[in-house]
Amino acid sequence: MNDSSRGVFVTLDGPAGVGKTTTTRMLREYLGKRGYPVHDTTEPSRALLGEIARHHTETYRGRALACLVAADRYQHLETEVRPHLDAGFIVVCDRYVASSYVLQRMDGVPLPYVEAVNSAADRPDLAVILQAPPAITAARVAARGAHDRFHTGECSSRQETDLYEEAAKRLAARGYPVLAVDTGEASPVDVAVYLTARIAELVERPDAPAVTA
Ligand SMILES: Nc1ncnc2c1ncn2[C@@H]1O[C@H](COP(=O)(O)OP(=O)(O)O)[C@@H](O)[C@H]1O
Ligand SMILES: Cc1cn([C@H]2C[C@H](O)[C@@H](COP(=O)(O)OP(=O)(O)O)O2)c(=O)[nH]c1=O
Secondary structure (H helix, E strand, O other): OOOOOOOEEEEEEOOOOOOHHHHHHHHHHHHHHOOOOEEEEEOOOOOHHHHHHHHOOOOOOHHHHHHHHHHHHHHHHHHHHHHHHHOOOEEEEEOOHHHHHHHHHHOOOOHHHHHHHOOOOOOOOEEEEEEOOHHHHHHHHHHHOOOOOOOOOHHHHHHHHHHHHHHHHHHHHOOOOEEEEEOOOOOHHHHHHHHHHHHHHHHHOOOOOOOOO
16 A cells, blocks of 8 residues: 555446446455455445436436536545545546546537536546447447447447547546556456556555556
8 A cells, every 4th residue: 555545546437338337346356355445336326316317317318417417426526435535445436527528428418518517526546448349338238238328229339439539538638547448358357457456556656657548
């Protein structure tokens, strides 16, 4: 553990079916086995606003959904993420700002608006963007079942993939330490082993040069 007692904030974003939830779960296990205190969480959060966003994407759309998700994000940072970082945890968050750059745009919201409502969100210590060819993510979603109106078919997978590439560049330009990881060929274990090593490096050597995609 580094000499500062603050933890490390890691976020995972990427298209539906790319492996965010799987990787978050495995990171909790792998980092935990190495003796690091880990808190895994998700956005939308499990608090009231987050549950409204998750379960009512048919009702709330466009700017209303963008603001609802951002409001939940600020509340999540205040009540859950920062307190765990202050207590020295590695916080691993399944979806963060990059998801808004993509999903809200798929919902017709202009990027400057999305950037504005998310501009005060804390910068992660590592912003992982998981990527895979659209045919692969679409097949995984089809096998699992789509969770919502954003994820139906290879066409939306391709649009999502392109938008994540653009989001990664925009966020890197805003100073986010973006790390792109391909899950198309790599198994869940490969991905988790690689990211565990990168995160452990950050914990042990917090002043190491920042990554950029
Ligand atoms: N690296 C991987 N290689 C192959 N299959 C994967 C990989 N990561 C996840 N999967 C599988 O793809 C499906 C979607 O994974 P999930 O973690 O739910 O994605 P997301 O949270 O990004 O939507 C699951 O069936 C999961 O087992
Ligand atoms: C994090 C996030 C979620 N959402 C909305 C759309 C998503 O479909 C919904 C639920 O998130 P999602 O991660 O797809 O939920 P799950 O896989 O657990 O069912 O929240 C946004 O619109 N923008 C965001 O930035």
